[in-house]
Amino acid sequence: xxxxNVNNDTHRVGTQAQEVAGLLIGDIISGKLPQGSxxxxxxxxxxxxxxxxxxxxxxxxxxxxxxxxRAPHVGARVVTLTQTELSEMFAVREALEGMAAKLAATHMxxxxxxxxxxxxxxxxxxIQDHEGQAxxxxxxxxxxxxxxxxxxxxxxxxxxxxxxxxxxxQMYRKTSxxxxxxxxxxxxxxxxxxxxxxxxxxxxxxLMRRHxxxxxxxxxxFIDPDKQS
Amino acid sequence: xxxxNVNNDTHRVGTQAQEVAGLLIGDIISGKLPQGSxxxxxxxxxxxxxxxxxxxxxxxxxxxxxxxxRAPHVGARVVTLTQTELSEMFAVREALEGMAAKLAATHMxxxxxxxxxxxxxxxxxxIQDHEGQAxxxxxxxxxxxxxxxxxxxxxxxxxxxxxxxxxxxQMYRKTSxxxxxxxxxxxxxxxxxxxxxxxxxxxxxxLMRRHxxxxxxxxxxFIDPDKQS
DNA sequence: AAAACCTGAATTGTTAACAATAATTTGTAA
DNA sequence: TTACAAATTATTGTTAACAATTCAGGTTTT
Numbered sequence: 017x018x019x020x021n022v023n024n025d026t027h028r029v030g031t032q033a034q035e036v037a038g039l040l041i042g043d044i045i046s047g048k049l050p051q052g053s054x055x056x057x058x059x060x061x062x063x064x065x066x067x068x069x070x071x072x073x074x075x076x077x078x079x080x081x082x083x084x085x086r087a088p089h090v091g092a093r094v095v096t097l098t099q100t101e102l103s104e105m106f107a108v109r110e111a112l113e114g115m116a117a118k119l120a121a122t123h124m125x126x127x128x129x130x131x132x133x134x135x136x137x138x139x140x141x142x143i144q145d146h147e148g149q150a151x152x153x154x155x156x157x158x159x160x161x162x163x164x165x166x167x168x169x170x171x172x173x174x175x176x177x178x179x180x181x182x183x184x185x186q187m188y189r190k191t192s193x194x195x196x197x198x199x200x201x202x203x204x205x206x207x208x209x210x211x212x213x214x215x216x217x218x219x220x221x222x223l224m225r226r227h228x229x230x231x232x233x234x235x236x237x238f239i240d241p242d243k244q245s
Numbered sequence: 246x247x248x249x250n251v252n253n254d255t256h257r258v259g260t261q262a263q264e265v266a267g268l269l270i271g272d273i274i275s276g277k278l279p280q281g282s283x284x285x286x287x288x289x290x291x292x293x294x295x296x297x298x299x300x301x302x303x304x305x306x307x308x309x310x311x312x313x314x315r316a317p318h319v320g321a322r323v324v325t326l327t328q329t330e331l332s333e334m335f336a337v338r339e340a341l342e343g344m345a346a347k348l349a350a351t352h353m354x355x356x357x358x359x360x361x362x363x364x365x366x367x368x369x370x371x372i373q374d375h376e377g378q379a380x381x382x383x384x385x386x387x388x389x390x391x392x393x394x395x396x397x398x399x400x401x402x403x404x405x406x407x408x409x410x411x412x413x414x415q416m417y418r419k420t421s422x423x424x425x426x427x428x429x430x431x432x433x434x435x436x437x438x439x440x441x442x443x444x445x446x447x448x449x450x451x452l453m454r455r456h457x458x459x460x461x462x463x464x465x466x467f468i469d470p471d472k473q474s
Numbered sequence: 475a476a477a478a479c480c481t482g483a484a485t486t487g488t489t490a491a492c493a494a495t496a497a498t499t500t501g502t503a504a
Numbered sequence: 505t506t507a508c509a510a511a512t513t514a515t516t517g518t519t520a521a522c523a524a525t526t527c528a529g530g531t532t533t534t
Contacts, residue, residue, distance in 0.1 A: 032487080
């Protein structure tokens with residue numbers, strides 16, 4: 017039915033396994049493969065038009081990224097983000113991205129800082145418009161965080177955050193549909209930017225951690241109002 | 246030659262791929278497969294007595310853990326820990342394990358705290374003996390850190406640290422052979438324990454971060470005395 | 475002599491068939 | 505009707521053969 021034959025691409029970017037891994041990630045964070053749904057090797061093998069080998073490699077890769085869980089002789093399922101898992105994710109994110117902000121304060125170039133500033137100005141306009149709020153909610157917010165992370169210049173940190181955690185964050189946002197307080201988030205972003213511009217790593221880390229901790233508390237309240245860390 | 250046929254095991258624990266992954270990890274952190282050495286699929290396939298399929302799965306898994314790097318159509322090599330990569334690792338470790346200490350302060354049971362205390366007493370005796378220093382250097386230090394990490398009760402944190410970073414740490418220790426200041430380390434461990442016992446998460450995090458940052462600075466000096474972060 | 479190109483061998487990527495395990499279904503008995 | 509058990513089915517784990525790509529060596533050309 018929904019044939020997304022990978023071989024139709026005229027020029028392959030990498031191997032089929034990499035290609036399929038990318039498609040799978042897309043299908044998961046877009047919600048096409050909902051949380052908890054089974055990953056049937058024969059079925060997806062047909063849909064993507066590849067053998068089971070490359071598909072298995074893709075699944076292995078996604079398992080490493082934490083997007084799917086596998087049980088021997090049973091199969092793979094898209095991970096289900098429970099309240100606990102979300103909390104755990106945000107704790108890790110708080111630690112890693114705080115460190116990223118701290119490092120970014122010393123490693124970002126003036127050029128990068130300038131671009132970050134104009135990005136924030138764009139966001140401000142979007143929010144004033146009150147129309148492009150959807151943009152800010154989805155991509156704009158991530159844009160800011162991605163730039164700070166990249167600014168850390170720590171490859172391992174970048175990989176942990178961008179290749180593992182952020183897929184799950186996007187997945188959560190897509191499925192829960194919810195998003196909140198763009199104005200407050202923008203203000204917090206601006207404060208973080210100020211700290212980065214001042215090359216104050218300690219402050220940048222503290223602000224980033226609080227920024228993420230706030231989002232985490234909101235999620236916890238939203239899902240289970242009684243529970244409080 | 247060195248036949249480590251996996252099928253000789255009378256009762257399999259999991260799948261062959263899991264088995265081989267464990268063996269590979271052991272061979273890498275023990276130094277049997279040195280840094281930068283090629284991982285030849287046909288050769289290791291024969292040595293471990295399994296087909297290429299399970300071996301490839303094992304390699305994929307190790308790639309996810311960061312123990313090997315792969316290039317398409319070229320193959321996999323054991324990762325080479327450069328000075329930069331070590332620094333990056335320790336920055337991530339500082340962030341994650343600091344958070345782990347913070348969480349452990351609220352989540353560890355009195356029982357776990359008691360066991361941790363007796364572990365520290367054992368270490369103190371070992372160091373007094375001046376004989377078992379080797380033990381403390383290798384396993385004792387890790388024991389302490391593992392317990393704090395597990396005490397965080399954050400599964401994702403535990404996985405990131407124990408299944409990914411700590412393999413690399415062990416690999417570094419084995420290959421570099423170097424280890425330092427057991428007395429200072431013990432004192433720092435005792436301070437961290439005190440903070441955990443007092444349920445002071447903020448202090449526990451700060452102490453753990455400084456503990457790791459100190460080890461990191463030492464490594465940086467040891468490898469490149471001029472360079473200072 | 476050096477560089478570019480072609481050729482062969484070896485390795486990785488991929489596929490398809492086989493084996494082993496788990497889930498489902500069906501049948502039987504209480 | 506329900507509970508249990510055996511057999512069937514479908515899926516995963518594994519192997520072996522095939523295809524595609526890279527690397528090494530030698531040859532040719534400038």
